[in-house]
Amino acid sequence: MILTKLDIAHFRNIDAITLEPHPSLNLITGNNGSGKSSILESIQCLSTGHSFRTRKAKELIQRESEEFTVTALFHDPGSSRDHRAGLQRQRDGKTDMRLNFEEISSIAEVTRLLPIKSLTPDSHKLIQEGPEERRIFLDWGVFHVEPAFFDIWRQFKRSLSQRNQLLRENGSSQELSSWDSLFIESANQINDFRISYVESLSKALQIRLNSLASRFHVELQYRSGWSSDYELAEVMVRNSDYHRRMKTTTDGPHRAEMVMLSDGVPAKQVLSRGQQKVLVYLLHLSQLDLLNTIQSRQAVVLCDDLTSELDTEHSQRLIQQLVDLQGQIFVSGVDLSVLESQNHERFHMLDGEVKKVV
Ligand SMILES: Nc1ncnc2c1ncn2[C@@H]1O[C@H](COP(=O)(O)OP(=O)(O)OP(=O)(O)O)[C@@H](O)[C@H]1O
Ligand SMILES: [Mg+2]
Structure with a gap:
């Protein structure tokens, strides 16, 4: 554009x-x-x-x-x-x-x-700060390459906020479960979109990293925001008492993380400040590469x-x-x-x- x-x-x-x-x-x-x-x-x-x-x-x-x-x-x-x-x-x-x-x-x-892709002096937060920065980054990419994402994301946000309100107000199990199917369905779809996006992004990043004169290695992995041993529907049943006690939904894509590993160790721990800056720019370039290859x-x-x-x-x-x-x-x-x-x-x-x- x-x-x-x-x-x-x-x-x-x-x-x-x-x-x-x-x-x-x-x-x-x-x-x-x-x-x-x-x-x-x-x-x-x-x-x-x-x-x-x-x-x-x-x-x-x-x-x-x-x-x-x-x-x-x-x-x-x-x-x-x-x-x-x-x-x-x-x-x-x-x-x-x-x-x-x-x-x-x-x-x-x-x-x-x-x-619009904004690269600002705050961009290092993508590596330095908590998972929310990386979820926002990820969702920018998914939004622009997956036309169905936005409506599903809105459904998810709505069901999460309704569910959390009920948990805060000690709502009945019946009321809670009335939101669960929408929550689980939209959460799973978001999860699928993000998993396939992170796979593509990790590949695009390898190409960008390979073009560097002083190479370092970084691999991206996606963590869904709930125990990988179970389906989300099962997790919601297993953890329902915990959600009630915490008065919030502690499982779901709103707790997801995109992990960046350099030879198996979190990038934040091993890469130099300079390498981290370069990594941030390469991550953004990789998103632009995907926008170009997937959506032209x-x-x-x-x-x-x-x-x-x-x-x-x-x-x-x-x-x-x-x-x-x-x-x-x-x-x-x-x-x-x-x-x-x-x-x-x-x-x-x-x-x-x-x-x-x-
Ligand atoms: N709501 C506002 N109304 C009027 N002036 C404002 C308002 N908000 C910020 N400013 C002023 O607008 C000016 C422009 O800010 P801006 O951040 O765009 O500057 P800049 O050229 O990017 O500066 P720098 O080189 O420091 O980054 C500043 O002088 C600021 O004090
Ligand atoms: Mg300025």
């Missing part, structure tokens, strides 16, 4: 700007606090309703404004179709989402059309503050790999001169105003 025009209004320190991005590489420069990351955040918002830094619209709405608005024209090279999407979020909580001039009720319609699609890639995260050689290498994938890339940074050898457009930010640099 290629953004061809982007309008941003009343978003953080941006009053109103219009960009006509380069189909491949866009470099967004400027001093600290000038509004570089805000541009990237606004693109992510348009696709998912929230930014990689916050889910709270109020933080994004320009002080003293009532709402922010982001609209974009984008081109799908696969179908040769152009689309227009718009998002407005107001201080009072109202949200207006449009796709091709029609009001839509779920942002997922835009997310599906306009996949490209994401818009947002790299926030890239050159402060990676040294010159690794930054250049990553951008080259992203350019080769033919997705559109937006990079922010105070000084991005090391990336200027690629075909690009540069936008310079100054107190929320943009200047195209020629």
Whole structure:
């Protein structure tokens, strides 16, 4: 997907700007606090309703404004179709989402059309922090390659939250079991999708790892979130008293984990900081590879503050790999001169105003 025009209004320190991005590489420069990351955040918002830094619209709405608005024209090279999407979020909580001039009720319609991959200075959390980071990462991939996933995931979320509410309120066994079949059915489907995705991702990662000059080995494994000795339906019966005592459902895909092992040892324990950073980028590249091979699609890639995260050689290498994938890339940074050898457009930010640099 290629953004061809982007309008941003009343978003953080941006009053109103219009960009006509380069189909491949866009470099967004400027001093600290000038509004570089805000541009990237606004693109992510348009696709998912929230930014990689916050889910709270109020933080994004320009002080003293009532709402922010982001609209974009984008081109799908696969179908040769152009689309227009718009998002407005107001201080009072109202949200207006449009796709091709029609009001839509779920942002997922835009997310599906306009996949966004954000690589931020927080990306190391994927290895360093708890399993939720990895479930979010995994589900990004499954969502974009498996069209049935989203509805099933919604059913699962609903049955889990209803079930947990009943557990908190000491609901009857009958009430609980009325949610169990939907819970088990959707949980098993999510589990199957994720297992096959992790298998494909692990293979894609091996190819990426093999291309490294200084190789290290990492294998991905998926743990379902319940005892592997039993079917989930059986686990739910066996552990029902425990769930009641804990007042929550302790088994299911919401407790799943994607394990990363380097020669049998958790990657977090053995890989150096530098290797972990490289692994994070390779994992994201592998997801883009799968999006490309399974769906013949490209994401818009947002790299926030890239050159402060990676040294010159690794930054250049990553951008080259992203350019080769033919997705559109937006990079922010105070000084991005090391990336200027690629075909690009540069936008310079100054107190929320943009200047195209020629
Ligand atoms: N809701 C808001 N209303 C107005 N201004 C805001 C709001 N939220 C943040 N800002 C300001 O917007 C500016 C832009 O922030 P942004 O994070 O985009 O800067 P940046 O260019 O990425 O900086 P850095 O190089 O430090 O990463 C900052 O000066 C910040 O204080
Ligand atoms: Mg920034």
